[in-house]
Amino acid sequence: MTIDTRTRLSIADAFTSLLREELPLRFTAYDGSSSGPEDAPYHFHLRTERGLSYLMSSPDPDLALARAYVAGDLELSGAHPGDPYPALVALKEGIKFRRPSASELVTLVRSLGVSHLRAPAPPPQEAPSRTRRVLEGVRHSLGRDAEAIHHHYDVSNRFYELVLGPSMTYTCALYPHEDATLEEAQAAKYDLVARKLDLRPGQRLLDIGCGWGGMVRHAAREYGVRALGVTLSREQATWAQEEIKAQGLDDLAEVRHLDYRHVAESDFDAISSIGLTEHIGVQHYPEYFGFLHRKLAPHGRLLNHCITRAHNRATSTGKFIDRYVFPDGELTGSGTIVRAVEDAGLEVQHHENIRLHYARTLAAWGANLAEHWDECVAEVGPNTARVWGLYMAGSRLAFERNEIQLHHVLASRVDDAGATGYPLRHTF
Incomplete structure (x- = not known):
């Protein structure tokens, strides 16, 4: 779907607008918005503004999702957190993102808030980036x-x-x-x-x-x-x-x-x-x-x-x-x-x-x-x-x-x- 650049989008609408196909799972957010079938087997809930900032501030989608999930800002229902394998299969098979135009990106950022482009501190379980690890010594040094x-x-x-x-x-x-x-x-x-x-x-x-x-x-x-x-x-x-x-x-x-x-x-x-x-x-x-x-x-x-x-x-x-x-x-x-x-x-x-x-x-x-x-x-x-x-x-x-x-x-x-x-x- 294309984004109406005259409209202010909810979090769920913004997420759905980036997909090429219909959402195969349920997505809800802290602003009260929702998308996807109510009877979907897997339900993701974005709990906090920090979670939204994780998703918007990282250029790597896998790392962004991981940060929000590990920190507890993105909750999963329908699969056990110890073994979320079936939910990952559904994500892998069912979610195909499209590349938005420049004007659509402006609408998305305006709707969700420019402040969410500022990256929060990552969860403490995250190691520094490879660039920052240079301070710990040459790679593969003792x-x-x-x-x-x-x-x-x-x-x-x-x-x-x-x-x-x-x-x-x-x-x-x-x-x-x-x-x-x-x-x-x-x-x-x-x-x-x-x-x-x-x-x-x-x-x-x-x-x-x-x-x-x-x-x-x-x-x-x-x-x-x-x-x-x-x-x-x-x-x-x-x-x-x-x-x-x-x-x-x-x-x-x-x-x-x-x-x-x-x-x-x-x-x-x-x-x-x-x-x-x-x-x-x-x-x-x-x-x-x-x-x-x-x-x-x-x-x-x-x-x-x-x-x-x-x-x-x-x-x-x-x-x-x-x-x-x-x-x-x-x-x-x-x-x-x-x-x-x-x-x-x-x-x-x-x-x-x-x-x-x-x-x-x-x-x-x-x-x-x-x-x-x-x-x-x-x-x-x-x-x-x-x-x-x-x-x-x-x-x-x-x-x-x-x-x-x-x-x-x-x-x-x-x-x-x-x-x-x-x-x-x-x-x-």
Whole structure:
């Protein structure tokens, strides 16, 4: 529809005027205006003038909506805040914006108020922009990486227990069959990694970006491997060491609060990197994979597990993810990773995409957050809980629609004679 530039618009009318098609959900605002069918399954209510300012002041619509929603200025009915996935599907499929003319923009601003173009302070859960983060150090420096990890992972171990479940595993699971539980799928993921690495008793494993130590414990408990995990999160390292001791694995397993670049040991038989590469930065792949090559013994294996794009262009994770979830994160395609692994002198043996397993994993985490919503809110506050619900639902949708993928790349270190110790056929 076009805007009558002689008319003063309500908030709901202004919103509707920007759409190409009829609104598939209900929208109401604090000025008493409304649009969309009354019996729509999902209802968005703009509660405050601050919410309107969030929507009008940001040039990025996803970030604008996220700010208003996280702050509680934009309320959602019809879907649980812990798992707003169905509402996001409706938004993605049903709302198509059009570009208004210059005169229409003037009418919109005049109707809604010029003062709303002034950006309010963002919710406290939002990290500074990438430009402002320059003050925290060079991107992917030791200090800035530590701060980025702290922003996301040092929230509350109890919160993560409620959302992730008993495995305390915050990476893509592997569902061995349709009816597998999240715990079964996480155990299956760790075991697939172990089998790809051909772990055997007495070997040494380095797990970088080890989280709460799930892979370290699995390797020690199930394969008799001496496993060292490192993480930049102090909260993760503390929890992991306590769990290792509780399971009686401290003779084989250890988790350190340490940047992987400070690992002094070398000649590892295997290295697992599960969910770390997203934080490295594409321009740092050569030094990253070069470091892993140097840490491996000849014939040693590397398993790199990470989120990827469906193309090989290096891209940021988007403004919402960058500000609220993974500051400084960067994604690219699996081809770029394979090339970097090979350029580092490692021989790629196997490469696979398990993206649909991540959609299932995120659905399970969202269900956990919704089930334990009140306790999660009590632990971290409503704003942070809403960030997590929005982030997991949006990521699930992105994996389902092939906007992002999850790849395993298995490689081995070649010795001076060209041998890798790899069998003629895969054994996993």
